[in-house]
Amino acid sequence: MALVPRVLEARGLDATPPIMKKLKAVGDTGSVAVLEIILHDEIGHVAIGDHWFRQQCAARGLEPEATYLKLIDDFRAPRPQPPLHVEARRAAGFSAAELEVLSRPRKA
Numbered sequence: 001m002a003l004v005p006r007v008l009e010a011r012g013l014d015a016t017p018p019i020m021k022k023l024k025a026v027g028d029t030g031s032v033a034v035l036e037i038i039l040h041d042e043i044g045h046v047a048i049g050d051h052w053f054r055q056q057c058a059a060r061g062l063e064p065e066a067t068y069l070k071l072i073d074d075f076r077a078p079r080p081q082p083p084l085h086v087e088a089r090r091a092a093g094f095s096a097a098e099l100e101v102l103s104r105p106r107k108a
């Protein structure tokens with residue numbers, strides 16, 4: 001729940017708008033329309049994962065946002081990289097505070 005919806009699927013939220021912009025620039029409005037639908041649906045996928053992740057954290061007495069970062073490190077998952085699609089991530093359940101942390105540039 002932490003890593004597939006909140007890392008991998010959430011990455012799609014960030015990656016889709018720049019792809020849409022490029023497709024729009026070359027006049028591929030049909031593909032842009034398809035990606036708009038996919039982006040909308042993906043918010044729902046991430047939101048479902050977010051719901052169950054937070055539910056399972058609550059059941060285990062874990063703080064979800066620290067647990068999310070720990071799981072990313074424990075499983076060597078890719079940490080979200082800015083720029084993030086903050087509006088879509090907020091709609092999917094990420095908190096403003098969490099997004100502020102994830103949006104900070106990381107030191108190498």
Ligand SMILES: [Fe+2]
Binds near residue numbers: 009042045
């Ligand atoms: Fe999905």
